[in-house]
Amino acid sequence: MxxxxxxxxxxxxxxxxxxxxxxxxxxxxxxxxxxxxxxxxxxxxxxxxxxxxxxxxxxxxxxxxxxxxxxxxxxxxxxxxxxxxxxxxxxxxxxxxxxxxxxxxxxxxxxxxxxxxxxxxxxxxxxxxxxxxxxxxxxxxxxxxxxxxxxxxxxxxxxxxxxxxxxxxxxxxxxxxxxxxxxxxxxxxxxxxxxxxxxxxxxxxxxxxxxxxxxxxxxxxxxxxxxxxxxxxxxxxxxxxxxxxNPLVWEMAEEYLEIVQKYPCPLSYVRAHLFKLWHHTLQVYQQLREELAKVKTLEGIVDVNRELKLRCQEEMANQKEGEKPKEGLPFFHWICQPYIRPGVKERCKENGAGEAENGVRGKRTLEEEEDGNSELLSKNKQKKKLRNPNKSFDPSLKPKYAKCDQCGNPKGTKCVFNMCRGCCKKRAFKETADCPGHGLLFKTKYEKSLSWQHSQRGIQSTELSRRGEAEVVESVVLKEAGDS
Incomplete structure (x- = not known):
């Protein structure tokens, strides 16, 4: 077709x-x-x-x-x-x-x-x-x-x-x-x-x-x-x-957990899905958020989900007439609804101004750190600095690696093709060439193989000639014995 x-x-x-x-x-x-x-x-x-x-x-x-x-x-x-x-x-x-x-x-x-x-x-x-x-x-x-x-x-x-x-x-x-x-x-x-x-x-x-x-x-x-x-x-x-x-969160969560029972997947996937589904509710019940993060079994996740459901149902039962959702949400937190990511300014407010004053940042992208756009050090880097005061995180002092001509990964400094090991191996194999810098000896091994084959042919031809001479001698002896 x-x-x-x-x-x-x-x-x-x-x-x-x-x-x-x-x-x-x-x-x-x-x-x-x-x-x-x-x-x-x-x-x-x-x-x-x-x-x-x-x-x-x-x-x-x-x-x-x-x-x-x-x-x-x-x-x-x-x-x-x-x-x-x-x-x-x-x-x-x-x-x-x-x-x-x-x-x-x-x-x-x-x-x-x-x-x-x-x-x-x-x-x-x-x-x-x-x-x-x-x-x-x-x-x-x-x-x-x-x-x-x-x-x-x-x-x-x-x-x-x-x-x-x-x-x-x-x-x-x-x-x-x-x-x-x-x-x-x-x-x-x-x-x-x-x-x-x-x-x-x-x-x-x-x-x-x-x-x-x-x-x-x-x-x-x-x-x-x-x-x-x-x-x-x-x-x-x-x-x-x-x-x-916009269904109730626990309806979707329970249905998903039933499917997982039939089609298992890593526990980390299940946990991540429940964090997304219960996102707004977990802002209210922080203790259950911690329990969901620590639980080690699917049964444990089911138990946390059940407890979240009970808390929400209790909250619904005590709800006053005309009460509106809090935190600016379009629906109450137990209803499936979008999550609007906070912008940069809002994220900074969430992380708190105190962190910046202490020279510590909250969440920030890895790219900022790698590109050197930030003047402050992360908590992890501050710990490294305490262990080694002479350590520098200045991006300008980072070693600059030459790139592979083929794929952009760092190339081998002694590679004859100016490539990384993976690309070098493919090319050396294709061209039957050597690259001592990467320890690849396709040409050398091929030549050794040819030499060995040539020597084997020499040995075989010598054995054949000896065998032929022996057969001639044997036939002469037999002939003489017959004549006598």
Whole structure:
């Protein structure tokens, strides 16, 4: 059967999905996907998987995709992060029989993506992305899709999307924020960018960003003209978002815990989901928040959930007529509702001015620390400073590493190819060359192998000649014996 493309792929394989659950690391696991599908989601993505790890680790494959088959969990798109065309395609080949499409993550803005050189930190490397998508489009039996973040400039974003389409991308998800917009700096996603991309390409487009309730979904589709809308954080706080409902938190929590009993997942995933669902209530009952953080078993989590339910029901019973929600919430804290991230100024107020006066910061991004934009030291660095007063955290004094010509990772200082060990090994193997700097001796071993084979042939020919001489002598002796 030929591979469906573009609109046909969206209509037939994805069943014209409008409501989409985003790929979320450690959060969009099977149990959560099933809960979301029961409450209106029409398409789900797996959590982002590392192509390199997926390729080499059978346990990782089994835990994240090859587990118990579930017919309810379709259509499904598997998302990978990768920066090597061959690795990406080999991992995708192992996954393609378990999903309806393979997605390349080009939107992750986190520091781990910067260090690993994937996600949104590939958005300037158009040649590499073209090679990855072209190869995947050629080798895979399922379509290839991409999830991107925008550039500040709309025209550049449009050209970026068109390049991905030409390379073979069959569906594009556009998160309307730049890679710098995250955490307290997230701000508002630009639907203007998404609308421009939708008009410029001929493949289906999903929008991502600013989705907190069903009315946001409908408004986004109306304003941008996209085929579907993807939700991440909105879905985590209210799995019934796509139904247009705001159910009681414990209803969603209990249903999720029942699914987890049937389709187990790591306890850390379950705990994280309950922290999201009960977010507003846990601000009220701090002791139960601590208990949820410390509990070590699924049964313990169920007990904490039951206690939270009882506390809320008791509060509802004692509620006065006409009483309104506190803390500026649209609903009472026991009802599923959006969580609005505080801005930078609000976050500073939460952390308290006293911390800044003492030279200690509250929460702040790792990028600030790494890029040297902050004048203050974190608590962890202050402890290191106490242990070693001479230690300096001045970013200008950090050693500067030369980058690999191929992938951008630090290169070996003595590498003959000016590459990191991984890239050097591939090239040395391909060219049958040596790299003493990395201890790779493909050429030397090959020459030794040839020498050994040559010596073996010499030994064999000597043995054959000796055997021939012996046979001649033996025949002469037998002939003489016969004559006598």
């Amino acid at each position: 030929p591979k469906l493309r573009g609109e046909a792929f969206w209509r037939e394989t994805l069943r014209s999905a409008h409501y989409v659950v985003a790929p979320m690391v450690d959060q969009s696991e099977l149990a959560w996907r099933l809960l979301s599908r029961r409450h209106g989601a029409q398409l789900c993505y797996t959590p982002m998987l590392h192509a390199q790890v997926f390729l080499r680790d059978a346990n990782y494959r089994r835990e994240n995709l090859y587990g118990e088959a579930c017919p309810e969990d379709r259509p499904l798109i598997v998302q990978f992060c990768a920066n090597d065309p061959e690795v990406f395609v080999q991992a995708a080949l192992l996954a393609q029989d378990y999903c309806d499409a393979i997605d390349l993550n080009l939107g992750c803005p986190q520091m781990i993506a910067k260090r690993g050189h994937y996600g949104a930190f590939l958005q300037e490397e158009w040649d590499l992305l073209q090679r990855m998508i072209l190869l995947a489009n050629e080798k895979l039996s399922v379509p290839i899709t991409c999830k991107i973040r925008v550039f500040p400039d709309i025209d550049k974003t449009v050209k970026y999307a068109q390049m991905l389409e030409r390379a073979g991308c069959q569906l594009l998800t556009v998160h309307g924020r730049t890679k710098e917009q995250k955490g307290p700096l997230a701000g508002v996603a630009s639907w203007e960018h998404i609308q421009a991309v939708r008009k410029a390409v001929n493949i289906p487009v999903f929008a991502n960003g600013n989705i907190q309730c069903l009315s946001d979904v409908e408004e986004c589709i109306r304003k941008t003209g996209v085929h579907g809308v993807m939700s991440a954080e909105g879905n985590l706080h209210n799995p019934a978002l796509f139904e247009g409902r």
